[in-house]
Amino acid sequence: MKQNKEKLCLVYITCVSIKEAKYIGQILVKENLAACVNILREMVSIFSWEGEIEESNEVVMIAKTRKTLINELVKSVKKNHSYECPCILELPIQGGNSDFLNWVESET
DSSP states (O other): OOOOGGGEEEEEEEESOHHHHHHHHHHHHHTTSOSEEEEEEEEEEEEEETTEEEEEEEEEEEEEEEGGGHHHHHHHHHHHOSSSSOOEEEEEOOOOOHHHHHHHHHHO
């Protein structure tokens, strides 16, 4: 398979807990919306919400996927997420291990 990095991206997602991140991650991989999801524990977030400065512990998810699946991935995350307005950000892939990039494309 030819490397096609322009078609691939990372998706940065924050969750309230490791349990929620694992739940959403399993759905994304099972539905072939992501080839892989990495979960990073214990991040502290400071943000403004409804006029107040908030601080909370969160979990970061990084999903590897195809750009064409972003809308469907966002819909799935929002459906299964506890936040009213979850952070779901698409980040472009500029290059990398072509074998890995080909695997991401083949799994999604």
